[in-house]
Amino acid sequence: MILPHQQGGWIIILSFVVALALNSLPLPEWADRFRPDWLALALIYWSMALPHRVGIGSAWVLGLISDAARGTLLGQHALALAVVTFMSLKTHRMIRVFPLWQQAISVLMFLVIKQLLVFWINGIIGYPPGDPWYLTPALGGMVFWPWVFVILRDLRRRFRVA
Secondary structure (H helix, E strand, O other): OOOOOOOOHHHHHHHHHHHHHHHHOOOOHHHHOOOOOHHHHHHHHHHHHOOOOOOHHHHHHHHHHHHHHHOOOOOHHHHHHHHHHHHHHHHHHHHOOOOHHHHHHHHHHHHHHHHHHHHHHHHHOOOOOOOOOOOHHHHHHHHHHHHHHHHHHHHHHHOOOO
């Protein structure tokens, strides 16, 4: 049996590199509160668009890289991103047919669960709770989801990522 050539992997990797860079860019304090988790948004998109190529293993590795870049407990974001990717993989057939505004609400739920998992892990290891703005990055992710979706979809189509 001949396996089809999988092309465009560099686009997927490049989108994850850009997402990691966007997560670490300095922003003013007022804007930093609403900074979406770009890596989670990219993982949600690629796991819905190409579930056979981007999965829980990819989320775990990218989460470990994110933990190392942020200086947090190793595995904290890896676990949260793996759970979000699992949920995305389980619901991708349903969510893909939703209009963008309904997809954004689904993405909001995924990101809230991710934030709560990270919050819970921080509580277990003894970090005090943060400010009351803790869930606002999920709102930022919901607002930016339509643009992330359109940009990554166009890249996937232009470079024929399959």
